[in-house]
Amino acid sequence: MSETLHQLRESARHVLAELGLAAAEPSTWDLVTELGWLLVAVPEELGGLGQGLSGACAFHTELGRGLASVPYASATLAIDAVCRIGAGRRADWVQRLTAGEYVCTPLSDSTQIARVAAGKLTLRGVASAVPSADKASHILVCSSAADCVALVPLDRAGVQLTYRPTWDSTRRLFDVHFTDVALDEPLMLARETDAQALCRALSIQRDLALAADSVGGAGALLERTVDYLQTRRQFARPLALFQALKHRCADLKTQLAAAEALLIGSLDRIGDSLDAPGAEAAAKAAKYLACSMYASLAEEALQLHGGIGMTVEHPCHLFLKRALLNQQLGRRPDCYEPDLADALLGGL
Amino acid sequence: MIGEGSASMTQQQDPELLRLGVRAWLxxxxxxxxxAAMTGTGQDTFVRAQREWFARLVEAGYATPHWPAGWPGGGRSLAEQKVIYEEVARADAPRLILYFVALYHAACTLMEWGTPEQKGRYLPAIIQGDIWCQGFSEPNAxxxxASLRTRAELRGDRYVVNGQKTWSTMAQYADRCLLLVRTGASQPPQGGLTYLLLDMRSKGVSVRPIAQITGDDEFGEIFLDDVEIPIENRVGREGEGWAVAQSTLASERGLTLVELTQRMRCSLGRIAALMQERGCAGDQALRRDLGRLVAKVDAACALADRYLTKRISGEEAPGDASIVKLWYSRTLREFVALxxxxxxxxxxxxxxxTRGGSQETGNWAVDFMNSYNWTIAGGSDEIQRNIIAERMLGMPREPKTWTAP
Structure with missing residues (x-):
């Protein structure tokens, strides 16, 4: 990790700790934009901090630690997409989006079909798991066939938002319905093979963002759990003295360290080449391991907290619910393990 | 650079150039x-093959990359050592099981604690093929x-040793033994221990192989009956044995797991081949299990890598090594169980x-049984969990007030 990134990360951790766990979305978003966190991965020649994918993931991790209620992953995916388009339109979009205009990106794959009707390209279908869509000016849409990537203004006729409250109260997810919405040529970011490459790049980054969020959240939750076991006394001794519980915590720490190492290893392997062979498998492995680790760590953490973990005033449940949602975001959750096997079997 | 073995030079080169050289040599x-040659063979044939392979590696300078500059093949940076291990794993070369204790445990302990006379006598002999074994564990330790009971008594200029050691790898073939004995009271428990170098041909030493559940007998028990060890074969001072033993145990410091995790990654192909052979390559449930294993094996490689990176940059924290070992051993168990x-x-x-292979030879029942070597030996999983809980997570140690009912 570069010295610059290390400092950025430390200051992010500090700021988020001041703000408190799962702080309100509007104040957190103001901070994110004021402190320039949206610029982290943007190349220097476009006015960004040039910290790349590792930089973005360092922030996803910190925001995961703090259970931040901001659509940072969704926003940075859109920013990355506009950084990759032709030079003509790029600067304007990058400037708008990094200054705080929010363009949302779905955090799961869903069905949007782009087709030609009456000589115009139109969009039909639904985009699911779109964070804070009511705050966004546009949505970034990849058509299901990956033959086009476009920005769609959310105030366009035929676009309808439905708020879908989730058990995870640190996110606000929407369904965005499209009923024959005409796509504007100036808002088209990529077509055909370019669109396929861009979709792949976005999926890889989405996997890594979810992995990083999970590593951050799991780390914070394990610290809290161990602290709780040190403090809570039963049978005239701290719970942390019981070897049965120590060993469970040690296993959780080991699983966390493995997921974190795999994430860092995948980031190193991918570097700046999202289109390199193996990049997709590396991101899938990191996502799969980190999100399943977070969910099982959170499940154990609640058990280790006992009754207090079942109460609303204790934050244990916030982590658990975010972990369970993370597992369902990204690609179709059931595809990760067979895909990793296919990558192995195909590569032999 | 191939075959380079000159004793005097510090070898530092671009790791990727080194990689090409090592690959070509292998x-x-x-x-x-x-x-095939090592499948179904007896120990003697295996030992002969190990000696030959060791001699070839020594000649090329690849057996001792972790030794300091000045020794043949020594002076390699950790990054270079890592490259060598990665390539050895990639080439599926035999593992140097017979020489592990000599090359790591004995050498690193002597480098750190040995007298000039001890270094001069024992280190060149290791390069020439001396085989060492370890005499730490005992039936009740x-x-x-720290509760070991093999006793050494100083009489004049020699120690007289009585007791029993166990789980000593290839003890029946060893020339020498790293022996940890009790010379004083056990207060604190780690006190009163002394570290000696034993010539296995001394009078009063007998070795009995341990019949293992795999049908192999690569471990042995060592019985010591009034064995005399000259005082100049003591490492460190009397009573300092525990500290010396810590150097022994820390000597391989992550490199073995770089090699073993890489070997495990390469061995995933064996499971794929097995699925083809068994006609179940299309089985969705098995593919799911395999995919899960792939992620865990990748994480094991990443952990070993990261551990080495931390060591290179001096950021190693207490417990880091335990995490790598625990994750590796658990993943290995899942691997062979699948x-x-x-x-x-x-x-x-x-x-x-098959003798001398990685932990995943494709004789799955034997691999499964052998995988316990990694969850029990070298600090069992339970010990690693204690270390992680106490030294990394800051949880309290076991109270020492327990008394037998």
Whole structure:
């Protein structure tokens, strides 16, 4: 990790700790934009901090630690997409989006079909798991066939938002319905093979963002759990003295360290080449391991907290619910393990 | 650089250039069909093959990359050592099991604690092929090593040793033994221990192989009956044995797991091949299990890598090594359990096993049984969990107030 990134990360951790766990979305978003966190991965020649994918993931991790209620992953995916388009339109979009205009990106794959009707390209279908869509000016849409990537203004006729409250109260997810919405040529970011490459790049980054969020959240939750076991006394001794519980915590720490190492290893392997062979498998492995680790760590953490973990005033449940949602975001959750096997079997 | 073994130079080079050199050398030198040759063979044939392979590696300078500059093959940076291990794993070369204790435990302990005379006598002999074994564990001192009871008494200029050691790898072939003995009272438990170097041909030493559940007998018990060890064969001061032993145990410091995790990654192909062979390559449930294993194996490689990176940059924290070992051992168990499951009924038929391979030889029942070596030896999983909980997570140590009812 570069010295610059290390400092950025430390200051992010500090700021988020001041703000408190799962702080309100509007104040957190103001901070994110004021402190320039949206610029982290943007190349220097476009006015960004040039910290790349590792930089973005360092922030996803910190925001995961703090259970931040901001659509940072969704926003940075859109920013990355506009950084990759032709030079003509790029600067304007990058400037708008990094200054705080929010363009949302779905955090799961869903069905949007782009087709030609009456000589115009139109969009039909639904985009699911779109964070804070009511705050966004546009949505970034990849058509299901990956033959086009476009920005769609959310105030366009035929676009309808439905708020879908989730058990995870640190996110606000929407369904965005499209009923024959005409796509504007100036808002088209990529077509055909370019669109396929861009979709792949976005999926890889989405996997890594979810992995990083999970590593951050799991780390914070394990610290809290161990602290709780040190403090809570039963049978005239701290719970942390019981070897049965120590060993469970040690296993959780080991699983966390493995997921974190795999994430860092995948980031190193991918570097700046999202289109390199193996990049997709590396991101899938990191996502799969980190999100399943977070969910099982959170499940154990609640058990280790006992009754207090079942109460609303204790934050244990916030982590658990975010972990369970993370597992369902990204690609179709059931595809990760067979895909990793296919990558192995195909590569032999 | 191939075959470079000059004793005086510090070898530092671009790791990627080194990689090409090592790869080319291995292509030429790894014994052809060694797996077939080492399957169903006895210990003697295996020992002969190990000696030959060791001599070739020494000649090329690849047996001792972790030794300091000045020694043949020594002076390699950690990054270079890592490259060598990665390539050895990639080439599926035989593992140097017979020389592990000599090259790591004995050498690193002597480098750190040995007198000039001890270094001059024992280190060159290691390069010439001396085999060492370890005499730490005892029947009643396994995880609780500090409670060992083999006793040494100083009489004039020699120690007289009585007791029993166990779980000593290849002890029946060893020339020398790293011996940890009690010379004083056990207060604190780690006190009163002394570290000696034992010539296995001394009078009063007898070795009995341990019959293992795999049908192999690579470990032995060592019986010591009024064995005399000259005082100049003591390492460190009397009573300082525990500290010296810590150097022994820390000596391989992550490099073995770089090699073993890489070997494990390469061995995933064995499971894929097994699925083809068993006609279940299309089985969705098995593919899911395999995918899960791939992620865990990748994480094991990443952990070992990261551990080494931390060591290079001096950021190693207490417990880091335990995490790598625990994750590796658990993943290994899952790996061989999956292989055994897929191998089906044929996997239950007794077949000859391969000596000197990685932990995943494709004789799945034997691999499964051998995988306990990693969850029990070298600090059991339970000991690693204690270390992680106490030293990394800051949880309290076991109270010492327990008394037998």
């Amino acid at each position: 292509e030429q030198n790894v014994p052809r069909n060694w797996r 396994g995880s609780d090593l 292989g055994l499951r897929i191998s089906g009924l044929p996997g239950q038929y007794r077949e000859d096993f």
